[in-house]
Amino acid sequence: MKYTMKQMTEYVGVSNTTLKRYENNGLIPPVLYTQGKHRRYEEIHLIAFKTIRKLLKGFDIPVAYQLMTLAKEKKFTEANWSIAQAQKALVKKKETLQMHKEFILSFPQKPLKKQTMRIGELAKFADIETSTIRYWEERGLITGIREKSSGYRFYEKSEVQKTIIISLLRKSIYKLEDIKAIIDEMDDENLVSIRKHYTTVNDELDNQLAMQLKAISSYTVYCEKLAYY
Known part of the structure; x- marks a missing residue:
């Protein structure tokens, strides 16, 4: 069966400009x-377009585009590894979120294994770049302590807490000025607000996983069709 551009836009639910961009x-x-x-699409194109749309709901654009390119080139094993890598990254986000939640919500009762952290240790713990920490410090959001003998910068537990909170709030609509106001007046009420943010982010990760699984299912069918195309 052949499809016109108009028919394809109706079946896929996107504009002809979008279809042309994919092509x-x-x-x-x-x-x-x-x-x-005039374009004349086949059934394989309909499946391809629907697969792209599902991939874009579960994966970042570069990953979705890479998977479609690999499928077209029939590099199915490489595509499977790309999917595995993307899901590994999602699992890491989930684990990091849980670790940060436990740390923040148990503060100040739960002791750290180390009472201070170097910038590299803090960056790894918060899952952010050291340059980001330096920028936040320049903006007055966190404060480090420089050891005179070694020159190393250390961050106390309260600053570690602030760093985790800033990292979380930056995923929402907050501007740095708004975040600074929150952490400068940190109290139980603010912690309640932060708990809500954790719930929101956690729900978003759960939804992304569900979208990824649906996309993978469609992608598998598409690859099977391409293998004999």
Whole structure:
């Protein structure tokens, strides 16, 4: 069966500009053209377009585009490893969120194994770049202590807490000025607000996982079709 551009936009639910962009980016199998330069899509293209849309709901754009390119090139094993890597990253986000939640909500009762952290240790614990920590310190959000003998910067437990909170709030609509106001007046009421943020972010990760699994299911079917195309 052949489909016109108009039919395809109706079936997929996107504009013709979007379909053309996918084609121009080399994400779908070659398209047939009539003598009048009109596109004539096949069933494999319909499956491809629907697969792209599902991938974009569960994965970042670069990953979705990479998976479609690998499928087109029939590099199915490489595509499977890319999926595994993306899901590994999602699992890490989930584990990091849980670790930070336990640390923040148990503060100040729960002791750290170390009472201070160097910038590299803090960056690893907070899952952010050291340059980000330096920037936040320049903006007055956190404060480090420089040891005169070694020159190393250390961050006490309260600053570790602030860093985790800032990292979380930066995922929402807050500006740095708003975040500074929150951490400068940190109290039980603010912690309640932060608990809500954790719940929201956690729900978003759960939803992303569900979207990824749906996308993977469609992607598997698409790859099976391509194997014999």
